[in-house]
Amino acid sequence: MRFTNLDQKPYWHDEIYTSLRASGYTAEEAIQALYHGQMIDVETLLTYQRPAPERTAIDTLTGLATEEPHHPPLYYVMARFWAEWFGSSITAMRSLPALISLLALPAMYWLCWELFASPMVGKMAMALLAISPIYIRYAQEARQYSLWVVLILVSSAVLVRAVRQKIAVNWGVYAIAMIPALYCHLLSVLVVLGHGVYVLAIERFRLSRTVLGYLLASLIGMVWFLPWVGIAWINQTALVETTAWMKQPLPLPTLIRFWGVQLSRLFVAWHFRSDSQLVYLAIPILVLAMVALNFLCRHTPRSVWLFILTLIGVTALGLVLPDLLWAGKRSTNIRYFFPSYLGLTIAIAYFMTHA
Template sequence: MHHLKFAPSWLRFLIIFLLAMGILFRFFNLDGKVYWHDETYTSLRISGYTINEAKQQLFNNRVIGGESFAQFQGANPEKSLNDTIMSLAKENSQHPPLYYVIARLWMEIFGNSVTAIRSLSAFISLLVFPCVYWLCRELFNVPLSVPGVAIALMAISPIHLVYAQEAQEYILWLVTILLSSASLLQAMRLESHDKDQLAKKRQPPDLFAIWSIYAVTLAISLYTFIWSGFVAVAHGIYVMVTAKFQLTETVRTYLIASLVGFLAFMPWLTIVFGEFFNFLISADKTTTQSFLMPIFPFMMMQLSRIFFDIDLSLDNPIGYFITPFFLTLVGYSIYFLCIKTNYNVWFFIITLIVVPALPFILPSLIAGGIEASTEPYFIPSYLGIQVAVAYLLATQLYNGSVSRRRIWHIIIALVIICGLISSKVSSQAETWWNKGISYDNPQVAQIINQTTRPLLISDALGNNFGNVFSLSYLLEPKVRFLLVNNQKIPKIPDGFTDVFLLNPSDIWHEKIEKKYKLKTDIVSSDNYYSVWKLAKPPKLRQRNISPKNKLSAS
């Protein structure tokens, strides 16, 4: 690895250039994409209101304007920081409170706009770069080459750009994974150096402080995202295997530090278990429709999105050319890592890639598919893959003949070009694949905004609650909302030129047709929800809407 300790000036310039481009893309057009279903729930939690409180004030069979939603979408004087934490504890404890507490304080300073809340994630994403530098230094013990290439890859990675502009906790989770992983590796390295220094009668490093950092960062990671428990399992497997399943001093210290981290998380974990048991004994269980994707195409698509992403669908032919290239690159990177580095290096990266992903992959193999909304849970795997690729690319800059190095220069150029193109396309788009059930909301809003005096009717079942909030950011002030609870028949007032139904169940919209003696025409439909329009049909006109095009939100 001696040749990796130094980087030529052109590589340093390239790293700085890509880092600057990555930072610019993170802050460009923050409010351009649709503020989608899950992000509106983030703002609702920050506001301190519960879902039931929002339903009572909004879904009450009265006509309201879009401004009525603002009270439930950010910091407000009626609710405190304690209300933010309590709303999570009561209704959504699987999301720990750390990010929401930080976001609440942030929005009290900078306001409740989409740009303000997303800028928090953009600023947090800047911490990724020094953290990945630290992790690579601990893994490879080189000052610039591998850490620098890793920083460049992370800066232009489309998958990280997505979460750097998302009003959710995932980019903060990535930072905590990097911190806990790097601190663990440093503690283990100093633990081994400690023995050598004691033998040479030198002053050992302060191991207590280093292990304390790991315990604290582990607790912070758990309070950011509960899936950190599986990252901790990966750490535990790594420590036990590298110690050859012996209870060494390093293993004992690790167990104590991990125990401290989990004990610090125990108050919130108790709340999680309490909510889970209440759900089991509750007679009122709401079921939502899930959309499963084939596991293998899903994994291949997510792997490709680490490096190249222009919002392609599964059946897009471009994917058949792009995905094999990156699959080969990743596969060879992991192989090269395993044969060129020592066991302590490659085994850490393999466990980080595999262990947190297995709890999703194994059940998906049995179920025959995986939910598209699970892609953020693979962030540890994305990180491990990028570190492996960074090591390969940094190494191939120097190894082999001139012709071999030129081939790898071309490959590196392709990876960089793919990342830059992806970032440019993503930064200018109004919607993206991660918007899930709100992907078509801009199209729906455009249809409604084109009418003269529109009225949007919806209930609060399934995904409708969050999508109504999402549409409130896109619809013009002239649009009015008539929101009902428990699918009551709405009282439609006079004076509206166009009336739309948001994702009605078959029974509900048939009852509305019958009461008002109107027909409904579908104006938008996808895998998640549909929008219908009430209309007076001609006498001899027959409906030509096939039942298979109807989507139920019951």
């Protein structure tokens, strides 16, 4: 399913920017060359959608740093090399995330095994991940989100193992797993924070060896991420400008309808607006999610259900609360909720195999 009709969907705004970054040109250079009031032929336009021989991955990094510092560079550098090797057609650019998304299947199984030691739950979670519209959609989009899903699952599996086994080397592996996650998406900070809440709660807020292991691993990961934090700070004007849309206020009823659309995407492939009556399809899915979470909390150890709740809750609250307290529409962006989607997927998989 992930490789079906890769070139049939319109190559939209964000994907065009992926190709622009892979080309090594900046948006400013493209605008200066293309916006001159005259007719532009296709080949000239595609110059800024293909890797330029005179540009390198360093130019990709420079373009991101100066124009889009809210996007860490890992995926875009990968896309640069991918386009050099396999071409920059729509099919080629979308094949990279589609291939990466396949890694999410064993990663999901691994996380479920660490949580439940049950192949049945892992297989069901893999099946849901394989057919869920939200995961398929972003597996076919030339952006970093399929890579982010894989890294969330891997870092989470390593964390659960580290908490259970209490072996120091596992915390080193967790620090290593955290670094690419941070360099893939800034919201990985919320995932790491959720992991921290989980570890503290499991240890009942005592400064145990497990908590110290998490703190040291997190510190190492964050230190490795500091160079990009510094770049974002230096280019904070661009950071503010490119994320200004998040602060546009929306009425609470509109936000709630957006949340309904987002929740429905876990199982419903139809594309509909937030003002459509189809938004009420979210109600049975919400009921299923609540029933599954309640069942999970009643039938699994505290170390299991608490991990799922923190994986879902910390990211969701980190996006929803700012919109409620200070206005904005951060929480209307469906792809920011992948940690929460993954937690819900696991909870529903457990419910479906044990109810």
